[in-house]
Amino acid sequence: xxxxxxxxxxxxxxxxxxxxxxxxxxxxxxxxxxxxxxxxxxxxxxxxxxxxxxxxxxxxxxxxxxxxxxxxxxxxxxxxxxxxxxxxxxxxxxxxxxxxxxxxxxxxxxxxxxxxxxxxxxxxxxxxxxxxxxxxxxxxxxxxxxxxxxxxxxxxxxxxxxxxxxxxxxxxxxxxxxxxxxx
Ligand SMILES: Cc1cc2nc3c(=O)[nH]c(=O)nc-3n(C[C@H](O)[C@H](O)[C@H](O)COP(=O)(O)O)c2cc1C
Numbered sequence: 001x002x003x004x005x006x007x008x009x010x011x012x013x014x015x016x017x018x019x020x021x022x023x024x025x026x027x028x029x030x031x032x033x034x035x036x037x038x039x040x041x042x043x044x045x046x047x048x049x050x051x052x053x054x055x056x057x058x059x060x061x062x063x064x065x066x067x068x069x070x071x072x073x074x075x076x077x078x079x080x081x082x083x084x085x086x087x088x089x090x091x092x093x094x095x096x097x098x099x100x101x102x103x104x105x106x107x108x109x110x111x112x113x114x115x116x117x118x119x120x121x122x123x124x125x126x127x128x129x130x131x132x133x134x135x136x137x138x139x140x141x142x143x144x145x146x147x148x149x150x151x152x153x154x155x156x157x158x159x160x161x162x163x164x165x166x167x168x169x170x171x172x173x174x175x176x177x178x179x180x181x182x183x
Contacts, residue, residue: 001032003178006068010075010083012041017148018083021112022074024158028167030175035072038064038089046091058092065093065101070178071135073126074110080121087129094133102130106177108138108170111145118144138177141169 007026011018026035042057044050050058065071075082093101109126111119123144130137143166145151151160158164 001030001175001179003033003069003175004067005029005033005035005070005072006064007035007037007072008040008074008086008089009037010073010086012085016076017114017145017152018074018076018110018112020152020156020158021110021145021148022072023156024152024164025072025074025110025167025170028164028171030171033171033175036064036068040085040089043088043092046088046095048095051096061089061092062099062101065105068105069181070174071102071105071107072110072174073107073130074112075119075122075126077111077113077117077119077122080125082119082122082126086126090129090133100133102133102135104134104136104181106136106138106174106181108143108174110143110170112148113146114149116146118146120144136177136181138170138173141166141173143167143170 009019009022029035075086107130109123111123113119127137153159
């Protein structure tokens, strides 16, 4: 097995729980899986005026998305929806029209919040967009991390065994999906 994963955090915040969650997930990747956490902080806001001469960060995003067999999107919840940082990356990856870098790719969504509902609203809004982009969202297991403030130690390491087990189940499902994906 040799699988390349492009992984994205929807939070640009230095001490982001979402990024910690994504890094903990990446650290549990099975053998043969390479995870590339893609920096999307320098992408400009989506703007069709830029499409004739794509900015370098957009070109890099396209290369990294096209090289990936599988995508992982970790998102915080903002006002019961998902991160505009993720939306911006998905939008650029689908442009210019007719060049959908995400087409057919298996994708897992990790929802994360320090509050109670596990970013349910964020994850489920995001899934709708992934279907339109013709990606293959992992349906089960779902991943909602509530109470993220109590799940990491001071160095950012995941301390919660239940979350670790859930992450391992997500990896299992995601790799099954990837192995069955049309080439
Ligand atoms: C604009 C905004 C809207 C938010 N809305 C929600 C929300 O709907 N649900 C929720 O659980 N947390 C909400 N929060 C709180 C975030 O979950 C919290 O700030 C979290 O730490 C952000 O993720 P991060 O740690 O990865 O940056 C919101 C935060 C911001 C900045």
